[in-house]
Structures are given as structure tokens and as C-alpha cells.
Amino acid sequence: MISKRVQGFTESVIREMTRVNNEYGGVNLAQGMPNFPPPKELLDAAHRAIDGDFHQYAITWGTPGLRQAIADKYMRFYGVELDPDRHVTVCCGSTETMLSTLLAVLNPGDEVIIFEPFYENYGPGCIISGAEPVFVPLEPPDFSFDPDRLAKAVGPRTRAIIFNSPNNPTGKVFTRQELELIADLCLRYDLLAITDEIYEHIIYDGRVHTPIATLPGMADRTITISGISKSYSVTGWRVGYAVASPEISLGIRRAHDFVTVGAPHPLQEAAVTALSLPDSYYVWLREMYQAKRDLLQGLVEAAGFVAYKPAGAYYILTDVAHFLRRFGFPDDTAFAMYLVKEIGVTTVPGSSFYAHPELGKTKIRFCFPKTDEMLEEAGRRLEKLARA
Ligand code: GLN
Secondary structure, three states, X not given: OOOXXXXXOOOOHHHHHHHHHHHHOOEEXXXXXXXXXXXXXXXXXXXXXXXXXXXXXXXXXXXXXXXXXHHHHHHHHHOOOOOOOOOEEEEOHHHHHHHHHHHHHOOOOOEEEEEEOOOOOHHHHHHHOOOEEXXXXXXXXXXXXXXXXXXXXXXXXXXXXXXEOOOOOOOOOOOHHHHHHHHHHHHHHOOEEEEEOOOOOOEOOOOOOOOHHHOOOOHHHEEEEEEOOOOOOOOOOOOEEEEOOHHHHHHHHHHHHHHOOOOOHHHHHHHHHHHOOOHHHHHHHHHHHHHHHHHHHHHHHHOOOEXXXXXXXXXXXXXXXXXXXXXXXXXXHHHHHHHHHHHOEEOEEHHHHOOOHHHHOOEEEEEOOOOHHHHHHHHHHHOHHHHO
């Protein structure tokens, strides 16, 4: 009864683990969402918007005020000048933004290069668009890629390279040199760069985020995707956006119009306040998450996990090969289920970030947008592993 297109899709493992967590009452370090409130200014702005007159459809590609705020923010952070009427499209979260983008730029039969491991939506997004994903590995411990392998992945049907920096699930931040390599390929072979920069403000140890769109020649061939979910702790508001050339923006708007019509109007209104927060907010955000990263990194290492320290985003990917051997588990999923049921901590099995599940078979992802108390409780529970 269901289409061939969706037959291959499995339920999102990330959200499935939240369901399992609720069944067993674990500490949920699976789905990446804060358990603390967003900034008060945002809540006040949302209340004002609800009390105001913002209850009907907004302009389908985003309210003028929000698109202007996005343009202002790109100037403030990256020195990029955008025309809010021609370059900016607001969608329902960066997930819909990515899907509308893929629908807008891909034709059936196109190939799209995706770095693996990857955030689970990119694969189905390509398939819905009729395109074929081609994977290039990011190799631990630093999750760099082999430039030759990337170059060899480009073929006559390649249309785009999708990447996510700072990266979910690895925490990798693509270096300037890596961005230049990708840009060179895009320019040489007439490819698009589709970048998911949702973690742009969650970056550690003094690193800076560089949008690939700011590299020479890349502005017109990059679709930069971001949103308010992670930077302002409002993953449920579903407000995301794409920045692209006028021609590509037109395509994204056409797809978006028929996919969702528009993002929630009052929350777009409140998002203007989010994007207008002062620079000090972002300093606070980085320091807050860096302290949480250090806390969780220490706790999982103390419990025996081999943890790859993230340079950005709010996840820690770990290797658990030795645990699998010690406890006799066949793979990451079996171990993740044991962690929920017996240890009381919920994680995401690494294989869900790989098209080749065997590559993620010894990996487990933890997230840390959680109160210190919650992270510490997870740490106490994980101590049981040593005695198990
Ligand atoms: N981006 C978050 C994660 O990776 C949330 C995933 C989701 O449920 N869409 O955990």
C-alpha cells in the first residue's frame, strides 16, 4: 500500500530512542534538544506575538521582518550582504529547508555527495528528490576526509555536495583548508554546496565558523541552511531558513510553498528578537556548551568510553568496540538497548548515522544540551558499567 519511495525509510532512530527512553525511564541523552528553557527575551517576544495580530499565514517565504533580521545577522557575523527579498527563504525548521532545497535543485538521476557519518535526514531527502546519495567517509579520530576520495566521488551526474559543519554526530568543524578543497571541486565541476550550519554558534576552544558561501566564487553556488532551533534552544518552534542566490531561492520558495506553505507566523515574529540578541549572548552560549562538553566528556571517559572530543555542535560520538567484546553484544543497537534498560541512559546507536551500518557498529552518540544535574546523573548511572 505504500510507495516505493518511502518503503526504504525506517523510523528515525533518534526519535525512536526518545520513545524507548520514555518507556524505560532513562536519562535521555539521545535526541539533541535542550531540557532547559530558551532565553526569557524570546519567551516574552512569543507571548507578545500571540497577543498580537499574527495568526494568519505569513508571506510564504517568510515575514519581511524576519528575513531582514536574517540579512542583518549575516552582515554582523560574516560580513555578507544579503537582499532579504531575493536571497532569504524561511521554512519550517532546517529539516524542511533542506528538503525544499533538495527538491528545488535536484533532478531524478542526479548524484549528491554526502559525508558519512551524516545527520539522518540527508539520505531520505535525496531519495525523495529522486537523486542518489554517494558517500565519502569522515574517518576517526578527527573525522577528516581523504581529498582524493572526495575528488573521485565526483562523476558526470554529480550535482551537489551536502555537508554539515559544525557536524552532527561527530562534532567535527570543517577546516578552512577542507572548505577550500570542497569549493575547488564545486567550481571545477559546476557543483552546488548545500551546507547545514544549524550549529554555527556552538563551536569550541576559540574556533570560528566559516560559511563556505564566503569563499571566493561560492556565494552563488552555495545554499546555506540554518535556523533558530539550536542557537536559541527552541527546537520545537520549527523556524529555519535558506540563504541562496536569487535564482535558487526562487526554486526553494516554489518547493516550500507546496510542502508547508509557511513557518508559524507568531514564532517568526518572535524569531526576530532571537536574531537581534547582542553578541554577548553568543559568548555565553559557547561558554555554556563548552562547559557541558567538558563535563560529559569527562563522565563518559571515566565510564570507559573512547570519546572523540567535539570541536562544535552538542554531541559526543564514542567508540564502544571494547564494551561489545566484553559484554558479548553484536552491535551498537544491542548495546544502546542495554544502556537504556540496565544502565538507565539513552543514547543513539552510531549506525543510524551511516548508510553502511557496519561502519557505525561500534559507535554510540551522546548529546549534552542538558542541565549539569542531568549530565551528572547520567555519569553516575554509567559508572555501573565498570562493575557490570
Ligand atoms: N538534530 C537533533 C539530533 O540529531 C534532533 C533530531 C530530530 O529529532 N530531528 O538529535
